[in-house]
Structure formats: C-alpha cells, structure tokens
Amino acid sequence: MILKDLQLRNFRNYEEVKLDFEPGVNLIVGDNAQGKTNLLEAISYLGSGRSFRAQKTAEMVRFGADFGEVCGNVFSQERDQNLRFVLFSGSRPRQIWRNGAKKKTAGEIAGVLPTVLFCPEDLMVLKTGASSRRRMGDQVLCQLRPNYDAALTEYNRILDQKSRILKDHFDNPALLDILPDYNTRLCQVGALLISYRARFYDSLGKSAEKFHSQFSGGVENFTLDYKTVSSVKDPFAPVSQLTQDLLDHLDRHYRAEVETAQCLTGPHKDDFTVCLSGIDLKSYGSQGQTRTAAISLKLAQRELMGREWGEEPVLLLDDVLSELDPGRQDFVLNQIVSGQVFITCCEPGRFTKLGKTIEISKGAVKI
Ligand code: ATP
Ligand code: MG
Numbered sequence: 001m002i003l004k005d006l007q008l009r010n011f012r013n014y015e016e017v018k019l020d021f022e023p024g025v026n027l028i029v030g031d032n033a034q035g036k037t038n039l040l041e042a043i044s045y046l047g048s049g050r051s052f053r054a055q056k057t058a059e060m061v062r063f064g065a066d067f068g069e070v071c072g073n074v075f076s077q078e079r080d081q082n083l084r085f086v087l088f089s090g091s092r093p094r095q096i097w098r099n100g101a102k103k104k105t106a107g108e109i110a111g112v113l114p115t116v117l118f119c120p121e122d123l124m125v126l127k128t129g130a131s132s133r134r135r136m137g138d139q140v141l142c143q144l145r146p147n148y149d150a151a152l153t154e155y156n157r158i159l160d161q162k163s164r165i166l167k168d169h170f171d172n173p174a175l176l177d178i179l180p181d182y183n184t185r186l187c188q189v190g191a192l193l194i195s196y197r198a199r200f201y202d203s204l205g206k207s208a209e210k211f212h213s214q215f216s217g218g219v220e221n222f223t224l225d226y227k228t229v230s231s232v233k234d235p236f237a238p239v240s241q242l243t244q245d246l247l248d249h250l251d252r253h254y255r256a257e258v259e260t261a262q263c264l265t266g267p268h269k270d271d272f273t274v275c276l277s278g279i280d281l282k283s284y285g286s287q288g289q290t291r292t293a294a295i296s297l298k299l300a301q302r303e304l305m306g307r308e309w310g311e312e313p314v315l316l317l318d319d320v321l322s323e324l325d326p327g328r329q330d331f332v333l334n335q336i337v338s339g340q341v342f343i344t345c346c347e348p349g350r351f352t353k354l355g356k357t358i359e360i361s362k363g364a365v366k367i
Contacts, residue, residue, distance in 0.1 A: 001074060001075070001076040001112070001113055001114065001309070001311050001312065001313060001314055001340065002021075002023045002074065002075040002076070002314075002340050003021055003043060003046075003072055003073075003074055003113060003314055003340060004020070004021060004072070004073045004074065004075060004080075005018065005019060005020045005021060005072060005073050006018070006019045006021070006039075006042065006043065006046070006070070006071070006072045007019075007069070007070075007071045007072070008039075008042055008068075008069070008070055008071075009068060009069040010061055010062035010065035010067065010068035010069065011038070011042055011060060011061070011062065011068045011069065011070055011087075012035065012038035012041070012042070012060055012062060012363070013034075013035045013038060013062065013362070013363035014035060014038065014039075014042075014062070014363040014364075015062065015363060015364075017363070017364060017365060019039075019358060019365060021340070021342075021356070022340075022355055022356040023340055024340065024341070024354075024355050024356075025340075025341045025343060025354040025355025025356070026340070026341070026342050026343070026355055026356050026358060027343050027344075027345065027348055027351055027352065027354065027355060027356065027357045027358065028040070028342060028343065028344040028345075028358050028360060029344075029345060029346070029347075029348045029357055029358070029359050029360070030344075030346070030359060030360035030361055030366075031346060031361070032346065034360045034361050034362060034363070035360050035362070035363045036318070036319075036344040036360055037053070037119075037318055037319075037344065038363075039342075039344075039360065040117065040316045040318050040342060040344060041053055041054070041060070042070045043072075043113075043115060043314065043316060043342060044115045044117055044316060045060070045070060045085065046070050046071075046072050046083050046085060046113060047083070047109075047112065047113030047114055047115045047143070047314065048106060048113075048114070048115065048139075048142065048143050049085070049094075049096060049105075049106025049109065050106070050139070050142060052117055052139065057087050057088075057094050058087070058088065058089050058090065058091075060087055061087050061088065061089040065089060066088065066089050066090075067086060067087060067088045067089065068086075068087045068089075069084065069085065069086050069087070070084070070085045070087070071083070071084040071085075072084075072113070074112055074113050076111075076112050076113060076311065077111065077112070077311075081098065081099055081112055082097075082098070082099050082100065083097070083098055083109060083112060083113060084096075084097040084098075085097070096108070096109060098112065105146070105150070106146075106149065107146030107147075107149055107150060108146075110143060110146045111308075111309050113314060114143050114144075114305045114308075114309055114313035114314070115143075115313055115314045115315070115316055116140070116298065116301050116302045116305060116313050116314075116315050116316065117139070117316045117318065118298045118315065118316065118317050118318065118320045119317075119318040119319065119320055120318075120319055120320055120323045122136065122294055122298060122320070123290070123291045123294045123295075123320065123323060123324075124290065124291075124294070125294055125297075126274050126281045126282060126285065126290050126293055126294055126297075127281070127282060127285070127290055130269070130270070130271035133271055133272055134268075134270060134271070136297075137197065137200065137201070137204075137272070138152060140200075140204075140301045140304065140305065141196060141197065141200050143305065143313075144200070144304070144305060144308055145196055145200075147192075147196075148192075148193070148196045151189050151192045151193055151196070152193060154189050155186065155189045155190055155193055155267070155268070156268075158182060158185055158186045158189065159186065159263055159266070159268055161182060162179070162182045162183070162186060162263055163262070163263055165178065165179055165182065166179075166257060166258065166261040166262065166263065167261050169258065169261075170261070176258065179258075183247070183250050184247070186246075186250075186266065187243050187246035187247045187250060187266075188239075188243050190242075190243075190246050190266050190267045190268075191239045191240075191242035191243040191245075191246055192239055193267045193270075194228050194229075194232060194235050194242050194246075194267050194270075195235070195236075195239050195242060197226060197228070197235070197267070197270060198226055198228075198235035198236050199236070200304075201224060201226035201272055202226070203304055204224060204297070204300050204301065204304060205222075205223065205224030205225075205300075207299075207300035207303045207304055208222055208224060208274075208293075208296040208297045208299070208300035209221075209222040209223065209224075209296075210300075211295070211296035211299045211300055211303075211335070212276075212292065212293060212296035215292050215295070215296060215331055216292065220276040220277050220289070221276065221277045221278070222274065222275075222276060222293065222296060223274070223275045223278075224272055224273070224274050224297075225272060225273045225274075225275070226270070226272050227270065227271045227272060227273060228267055228270050229245070229246060229249050229265055229266060229267065229269070229270075230249070231245045231246070231248050231249035231252075232245045232246070233245070246266065246267075249265055250265060250266070253265050274293050274297075276289055276293065281293055291324070291328065292328065295324075295328060295331065295332060299332075299335050302315060302336075302339075306339075312338055312339030312340070313339070314339070314340045314341070314342065315336055315339060315340070315341045315342070316341075316342050317332075317341065317342065317343045317344070318344050319344055319345060319346075320332075321333075321343060321345065321351065322345050322346070322347070322349075333354070341355075
C-alpha cells in the first residue's frame, strides 16, 4: 500500500495542508509540538478509523472549528483509491467515504491502508501495565479482522452499561434484575474476542520468535503466551464452550462484583507475557532485552498484516529510531527496506539519506 498524498483540514493543529509522499521512506522533521505525531495520527486514522491517542473523535478537530477532514489518495489492491473522513466537533457522527461512496463502518475500508505504528512507549510495552499491551494487540487485530473490531466495540458498550448498573444498584436495587441479561451477552461477545485473540497471539508469537532469533543470533528463545480468564482452559475451544467458561466464572464472581461495584473479570483484563528462554521479561528482563523483544513484536505485527493483505502495511515510526542504539537502529532499518515508511524525528541526522524529508512547523509544511 502506498499513501500518495494527504489533505488535512482543521485536523489537530493543521488548518489546511496538502502533502505528497514517496513510496519509500518519508522523514517528517520538526521541533517539538509542531505537528509530527498529529500527522502520523491522521495517516493511521485514515487507514483504520481509530486514533492511537484520542479518546473522542472530536479531540482531533482543530480547536474552534466545527468540523475537520482527513483525505488521502492511496495505491492499494492494484488500483488508485480515495479515503476520506469528516469529523465533527460536537456529537454528530463522523462520515467515512471510500472512492466517493459513503460507508457506514470503518470495517468497510479494511485493507485499503493498513498501518503499523511504532513509538517509544511501545519499547517498554512488555514492562508496563496490561492495558497498553491490550491496546497494542487490538490496534492490529481490529485492522486485520473487521468483525473483531465490531465485537470489541460491542463488548466495550455492554461493559460500560454493566458498570453503570453495578454503580447505580445501591440506589436502585431493581437494576440487579437485568444484570444476568447483560452478563450473558457480555460472555457471548467476550468469547468471540478470546477466540480471535488466541489465534492472533499464536501467529504473532511465532513471527516475533523468528525476528527475535535473527536479532539475538539465535541465543534466546522467544515465547509469547496469551493470558485470559482463568476458567478458560483452552482459548482455541469453540465459542460456545468459551461462552460457558466465561459464564461460570462470572457466576462465581457475582457477589464480589455487586459488592465492589466493578466488572472484575472478563477479557477486558486479558494480557500476554513474553519469556526469553523461559524467563519472564516483565519481571526479569533487562532494558536491552525488553527493547529487542518489543522490536521483534512490532516487526511481527507488520509481517502478519503484510501476509493478510498481500502488500506491506504502511509503517509509522514516531520518534522511535532516535531512541535506539545504532545496532538496534540498523536492525530495524534493514528489516524495512521494502514498503512505505513514515519516520518522525526532531533532528534528521543520519536518517536524512533514507528518503524524502518533509519539514513541519506550526502545523504547516516548511518550503
Ligand atoms: P514532539 O516532538 O514533542 O513529539 P510533535 O511535533 O509530535 O511534537 P504533536 O503531538 O503532533 O507534536 O502536537 C503538536 C501540537 O498540536 C500540540 O502543541 C498540541 O497542543 C496541538 N494540538 C493537539 N490537538 C489539537 C487540536 N484539536 N487543535 C489544535 N491544536 C491541537
Ligand atoms: Mg510527537
């Protein structure tokens, strides 16, 4: 996939800009707070309909504007295509357009412009809390499987409603009567999530193991383990079995959930662990080992997406190269010789020779 150009209107700190890109490496250079990450956010949003930093769509609309627009021409699936999002500052739903036709869901643009983002926080993802690992997995899985994206959205919606019931039942005890219905639906959709995740993490682990072995000269053995609700004995089991496992677990935690007014158990607590030669990275990994494993995971994400769509996804490296020592920089750069890459940095330095440089200043391109 190649993003040929991008037009932004009232997106973050961009009032109006049009940018042309190279099929290879594009270096986005600028001082702090000029709009480099905003640009990567726009590209990633254009491809997935999901922002890696905004909680709400309206955050992406430029302060004071009523609506914003992200639009781009892409060469993908052997033809020219156009993607366009219109975002509103109020509660009006966003609009999605593909090749001039309005679409209902982001799932309908899946595969046109898949992206993989790599930022400095991802380097420590194996050390931090589970939520950043879940977000990292979801970012890829949602793009790979539109049905997963839809299930995750539904799961989060039901979870939200259930949380409200648990919080409000002290004032309104009758609410507890409808709790079982919510739990059933939550387990049905949750089982679907587990089923997708089990397969995804299995492939991701195998691919990352290969990169890690190249990286470490075959010295360390990389293994990834998907962790879900403890009552699930086999995450590859049929969805009906997974649903039953989740229901059993919720039944056992019914009282605790009602008393603490919290959704204590379910796939919203899922996690994965990475071990190097059997030793858990989260507890025992050195900083170098953790970074190397994180890079292997990122390259694996890119490989899985490339395999799925038959074309390299667009790689977005936000400030990450300058965080790496020269050995790790070279490993990453040698792995990304093909495909389109966007690299942001404050100082271009040794990266200048990699490709086209675009200088950004205060939400505009410096000429
Ligand atoms: P750094 O090198 O520090 O990472 P950056 O170039 O990546 O900087 P961005 O994260 O892209 O900077 O943000 C640039 C600016 O965009 C920030 O100063 C922020 O205040 C501004 N900004 C964010 N959202 C909006 C918005 N909705 N409207 C206007 N400006 C915004
Ligand atoms: Mg930034």
